[in-house]
Ligand SMILES: Nc1ncnc2c1ncn2[C@@H]1O[C@H](COP(=O)(O)OP(=O)(O)O)[C@@H](O)[C@H]1O
């Protein structure tokens with residue numbers, strides 16, 4: 001077991017009386033792709049800037065490649081950062097941008113040129129060395145920014161929402177490219193994003209961050225299938241959220257009744273006593289839709305609803321229902337078989353879901369009573 | 373139809389001409405006309421009472437008389453040095469205003485640079501004379517502090533002229549520098565730092581190239597102001613100032629030799645144009661770009 005490339009130990013950063021990063025501890029394995037996922041303002045950039053060395057933690061320690069980084073300036077750390085707005089140097093050519101770090105290390109010009117050209121070749125920008133930065137497309141600039149850092153062979157590459165400025169199509173494309181680049185170089189990536197799909201697609205491990213703390217740290221599958229907090233369940237992937245009170249238990253399965261009397265069942269997570277306020281999360285693809293309740297699995301509780309709208313989105317199509325009695329919204333993913341392609345608004349349907357695949361948490365303070 | 377379109381175009385041009393008229397009138401009557409007149413003056417020679425003939429005598433005098441030559445060169449060199457010193461002094465001030473000071477502190481610094489201009493240049497310079505002359509405040513203070521045995525005359529020295537020139541020019545350097553430094557994205561500096569650059573190398577490879585148009589604009593303005601300054605060098609330097617504008621003044625006013633004065637004026641114009649061109653060439657800037665970007 002090699003030492004982790006990055007170890008954060010109880011790192012704290014306060015701005016005035018606001019705690020931006022609250023006693024975070026985690027480690028990132030060599031060669032892995034680690035993402036920090038959280039809504040904007042949760043402290044991601046602050047954490048990344050502490051790793052890069054632009055700001056010092058108020059307490060705690062950050063070690064990179066096994067060495068403590070206390071009092072080590074950014075230009076002396078074995079990390080490089082890809083900035084949110086890329087921060088390519090407009091006064092230099094693409095080649096000079098890539099060779100910038102090498103020049104600062106005092107590498108002779110010929111060697112510098114060789115390495116930066118080889119690096120540009122690797123990110124499929126061979127021949128672009130003499131272009132000006134503003135002659136490149138968004139995706140190409142992205143690659144220059146990454147090449148400029150990777151050419152220095154850092155222990156750790158930090159990326160601050162690097163895809164945020166790109167349009168959707170390019171973002172999807174760059175996502176795949178980033179993943180391939182990371183695999184090809186084997187450099188440890190620490191990637192921050194507020195986009196859960198980026199985090200799920202790219203990462204080996206993800207830390208879900210909220211208010212300066214990690215809510216959960218695990219593989220993308222862990223986060224998706226086994227969320228440990230209501231925040232994670234709500235933030236990672238689409239989810240139906242149902243708020244109510246625990247009214248009965250059946251082993252690990254909890255019976256929950258909403259204020260307006262809808263009864264659902266879900267797997268209990270953590271300790272919940274009868275009468276506690278709870279939040280239930282049901283993924284759209286876990287629920288089963290049927291025109292005739294008799295075709296639903298007999299061992300699952302059945303519910304009925306009325307189609308409110310059909311959300312066609314190719315493979316991600318879904319239908320938005322209203323539960324029959326309470327008029328609560330419920331979203332169900334449409335199967336790929338096309339069997340519901342003629343579904344019309346106002347149509348009455350039945351649905352069910354496996355309680356073992358729905359999850360129930362004790363409600364967060366202040367979260368009760370509102371539906372997401 | 374066609375006529376109407378042509379009419380409209382003509383109206384447009386007429387409106388444009390009308391809008392530009394005051395500026396053109398000003399340029400024509402106050403700049404170009406007198407200069408044309410001066411040009412004619414500089415190329416003639418008095419051969420008898422009210423009799424003139426075209427000649428290059430005025431320019432020849434300049435090149436054959438070592439005093440004029442000397443003053444001319446001295447003015448050029450001192451102006452270049454003053455410009456450079458203003459730049460050195462203004463750069464950190466501009467950096468603080470643009471990058472470090474937040475909100476009120478920044479405007480306060482700006483006002484401090486502006487305050488000298490609330491007082492007229494004459495009054496300000498006379499104030500300096502009171503401060504610096506042999507019986508003035510500063511020499512007395514130096515004696516009191518034991519730094520000098522007797523009061524020293526601080527006026528009429530090149531260094532004093534230099535300080536005065538730099539002081540008068542500071543604002544004209546700070547303003548273009550601040551505007552060009554403000555447009556420098558902080559993340560570029562951080563990125564350079566992150567890629568291993570130290571302070572000096574960031575200054576050289578990121579900050580200065582970005583601020584180059586501002587630096588050039590500031591230098592051009594300050595250089596022209598300094599070269600053409602009359603009051604500060606004459607008052608602070610007295611007889612020793614040997615500033616070229618003083619020579620022009622003498623020719624026009626004391627000697628009543630307008631022909632010679634006009635020729636000197638054109639030589640000064642040529643000098644400032646030439647030096648500005650050399651400066652632009654050396655810094656790889658284009659005049660149009662510099663003026664557009666600041
Ligand atoms: N230099 C600063 N001074 C004061 N507050 C700051 C500073 N930088 C960040 N913050 C605050 O810290 C919190 C976290 O910011 P940030 O790390 O940028 O979040 P994220 O990158 O997740 O959007 C925000 O509430 C922000 O307002």
Ligand SMILES: [Mg+2]
Nearest residue numbers: 041044045046
């Ligand atoms: Mg951020």
